Every structure is written in structure tokens, then in C-alpha cells.
Amino acid sequence: MAWTVDSAFSEFHQNINLPGDHRTTANTRKDWVLRQLGTSFTVLDAFTMGSIPRFTALKGYADLDIMAVLHYEKHIKGRLPSTVLSNVKRALGPGAGNVRRNGQAVTIKFQSWPNIDVVPAVRYVNDAGQVTHYEIPDMNREVWLETKPRNHASKVSQKSADHGPKFRQVIKFIKDWNRRQSVRLQSYHIEVIALQTSTDWKEYDWSVLQWFSQAKSSIYSCWNDGNDVSQYLTPDRAYKIQQAVNGAHSAALNAWYATAGPAKDQAAAIRGWKSVFGQNFPTYG
Structure with a gap:
């Protein structure tokens, strides 16, 4: 009142x-994703993103987003977003759930908080080798979406x-x-x-x-x-x-x-x- x-x-x-700093938990989840994907993919980079690391998350409703940057020639080139997401889901193992409703990530449910959404991505760099942006899948429309999460x-x-x-x-x-x-x-x-x-x-x-x-x-x-x-x-x-x-x-x-x-x-x-x-x-x- x-x-x-x-x-x-x-x-x-x-x-x-959602109180507190959850970076340690986030890094533990990220390391788990890297181990799972590493058996099937060349992962160039991985980092947490979304509401939890931006401190805009709600108690009881926050999942952790992890972007996994995959080798373009080996895993992205010539493939539909739905194919890439299906391959990622298979690599993540039996704990992997459905693709998120927005068609951009594979959801993993854990016994303890937080669950995670794994977002496969390809990165683009300029002539100086600096990352300019990423592209992530949209399975619903079978297109790749430009994004700049760190920006x-x-x-x-x-x-x-x-x-x-x-x-x-x-x-x-x-x-x-x-x-x-x-x-x-x-x-x-x-x-x-x-x-x-x-x-x-x-x-x-x-x-x-x-x-x-x-x-x-x-x-x-x-x-x-x-x-x-x-x-x-x-x-x-x-x-x-x-x-x-x-x-x-x-x-x-x-x-x-x-x-x-x-x-x-x-x-x-x-x-x-x-x-x-x-x-x-x-x-x-």
C-alpha cells in the first residue's frame, strides 16, 4: 500500500x-552452451545478451539469451534459418526444447533458474577487422535479420x-x-x-x-x-x-x-x- x-x-x-548481479550464472550457462555446440560447430564467439545483463529483467519472467557466432562458410552459407536452428537444436542435445515463438532461438530449460535461449548468428566485419553487425535467423519468415546487440x-x-x-x-x-x-x-x-x-x-x-x-x-x-x-x-x-x-x-x-x-x-x-x-x-x- x-x-x-x-x-x-x-x-x-x-x-x-529481478535483484542482484547474475553475471556468474550467465557465464556458467554460456560455457555449457559452448561445450555442447563445440562438438558439432566452429563457434567463433559467444556472449550473453538480453534483459538480464542489461538489468531490465523482471523477477520470475527472465530467461538468458546467449548469442553463438558460428563459422559462416561451414554452418550458415546456403542454409535456411530453419535449417540452422534445427542443427543447433540437435547439437544442444536432449535438453533442447522448441524454437522460440519469434523463430530466432532454441530454448533450453534447466532444473534451476535461468532457462536460456540460444541464438545462432553470423558476424560481419569491415576492412579493419572490426565487427560491424551480426545476422540472426528468423525461421518464421526464413530470412536473416541484422542486429547490433552490443550497440x-x-x-x-x-x-x-x-x-x-x-x-x-x-x-x-x-x-x-x-x-x-x-x-x-x-x-x-x-x-x-x-x-x-x-x-x-x-x-x-x-x-x-x-x-x-x-x-x-x-x-x-x-x-x-x-x-x-x-x-x-x-x-x-x-x-x-x-x-x-x-x-x-x-x-x-x-x-x-x-x-x-x-x-x-x-x-x-x-x-x-x-x-x-x-x-x-x-x-x-
């Missing part, structure tokens, strides 16, 4: 945040350094909202929208409202590092999440105005924000 909007958001963050992680880290902890906290608020929707945005998409949101990230309520404002124009098209990160959404799915974003923006605007307007009604504002974020958001009192 909370008496003010600010304390309500602080409590909300405590309810959903994105650096941007998130720099934005947090420039604006303080509320930047990452608001991302987690949105991810918790997102997981309750019938159609969900990818975590990467949510973070790109946050990076493109123009606000100082000093106030929880205003920052959340501004994220939804930015999201309204970032569902059907959202460009980052030269790529449209919304391409994974079919028109039907994009329409559904657009409607959800529009509704959340309207509710967030009303909740924000409850304290920004002349009434200064903390109780009404907290009720309004709870209508946006659901059971993990505290009640007034």
Missing part, C-alpha cells in the same frame, strides 16, 4: 524487479548513466504491463522505444506517460540502427497491440492528471495507475 504516486511506483518496482546494450547503459535508475525502472514497468497483453512487444522493441522517448526520466508517472506517447507511433514502424524493429509484428498483431497501447496511454494520461491537475488527488492517481499496471501495482492507503 502507498500514500503517494512516487512511493507507489517505488513499491511496484520492488514487486517486479544496443551500450545505449541502454549510457542512457541510464545519463538519466539515473528510473530509466531502467520504467522499462521494467512497461515490460510488466506488456506481459499481460494478448499480443506482446518484444523486449528489444520496448527498450528501443524507451531510448527514443524524449523526457528527463526524473518523475515516474510523467516518464511512463511519455513512453506510451512514443509507443503510439512506434508499433507499425520503429527504426533503430538502420532496421525496423517492428518487422516481427504481423498487421493483425500490430493492430491488437496498437489498441492496447492506445488504451493504456489514455488511462495513463488520466492517472497523471489526477496529481498534475488542480485536484492533486493521490488516491485517484494511484487507482488510475493500478488500472494500467494491474495486481503488482500497490493500492492506496
Whole structure:
């Protein structure tokens, strides 16, 4: 329970945040992947990525993403994404589950947290030998997608350094909202929208409202590092999440105005924000 909007958001963050530094666990999982793949593949590099190392993960819902960079000539050239993913799944052994819904990774479930998503990739370098970008499979469309995960992680880290902890906290608020929707945005998409949101990230309520404002124009098209990160959404799915974003923006605007307007009604504002974020958001009192 909370008496003010600010304390309500602080409590909300405590309810959903994945605390701690999990780099040791992440490296242990990465080493396991390297051992499994090493019997069948020439792995040029492997590194962790995703919400856990970027400190934007939710408690109880975070898996670890591991990118495995494979030798192009031996394992990628002339092969469909579905073939590469099938080969990776076979090499990972009987513990390997299905390909993730987005068609980009093989999921491994462990008895202890966290599960992992293994993303095979090919890297591209310039004349100086520097990596310019990677490509990862999209089995659903049988295409290879350009990605720059280290660039994105650096941007998130720099934005947090420039604006303080509320930047990452608001991302987690949105991810918790997102997981309750019938159609969900990818975590990467949510973070790109946050990076493109123009606000100082000093106030929880205003920052959340501004994220939804930015999201309204970032569902059907959202460009980052030269790529449209919304391409994974079919028109039907994009329409559904657009409607959800529009509704959340309207509710967030009303909740924000409850304290920004002349009434200064903390109780009404907290009720309004709870209508946006659901059971993990505290009640007034």
C-alpha cells in the first residue's frame, strides 16, 4: 500500500524487479552452451545478451539469451534459418526444447533458474577487422535479420548513466504491463522505444506517460540502427497491440492528471495507475 504516486511506483518496482548481479550464472550457462555446440560447430564467439545483463529483467519472467557466432562458410552459407536452428537444436542435445515463438532461438530449460535461449548468428566485419553487425535467423519468415546487440546494450547503459535508475525502472514497468497483453512487444522493441522517448526520466508517472506517447507511433514502424524493429509484428498483431497501447496511454494520461491537475488527488492517481499496471501495482492507503 502507498500514500503517494512516487512511493507507489517505488513499491511496484520492488514487486517486479529481478535483484542482484547474475553475471556468474550467465557465464556458467554460456560455457555449457559452448561445450555442447563445440562438438558439432566452429563457434567463433559467444556472449550473453538480453534483459538480464542489461538489468531490465523482471523477477520470475527472465530467461538468458546467449548469442553463438558460428563459422559462416561451414554452418550458415546456403542454409535456411530453419535449417540452422534445427542443427543447433540437435547439437544442444536432449535438453533442447522448441524454437522460440519469434523463430530466432532454441530454448533450453534447466532444473534451476535461468532457462536460456540460444541464438545462432553470423558476424560481419569491415576492412579493419572490426565487427560491424551480426545476422540472426528468423525461421518464421526464413530470412536473416541484422542486429547490433552490443550497440544496443551500450545505449541502454549510457542512457541510464545519463538519466539515473528510473530509466531502467520504467522499462521494467512497461515490460510488466506488456506481459499481460494478448499480443506482446518484444523486449528489444520496448527498450528501443524507451531510448527514443524524449523526457528527463526524473518523475515516474510523467516518464511512463511519455513512453506510451512514443509507443503510439512506434508499433507499425520503429527504426533503430538502420532496421525496423517492428518487422516481427504481423498487421493483425500490430493492430491488437496498437489498441492496447492506445488504451493504456489514455488511462495513463488520466492517472497523471489526477496529481498534475488542480485536484492533486493521490488516491485517484494511484487507482488510475493500478488500472494500467494491474495486481503488482500497490493500492492506496
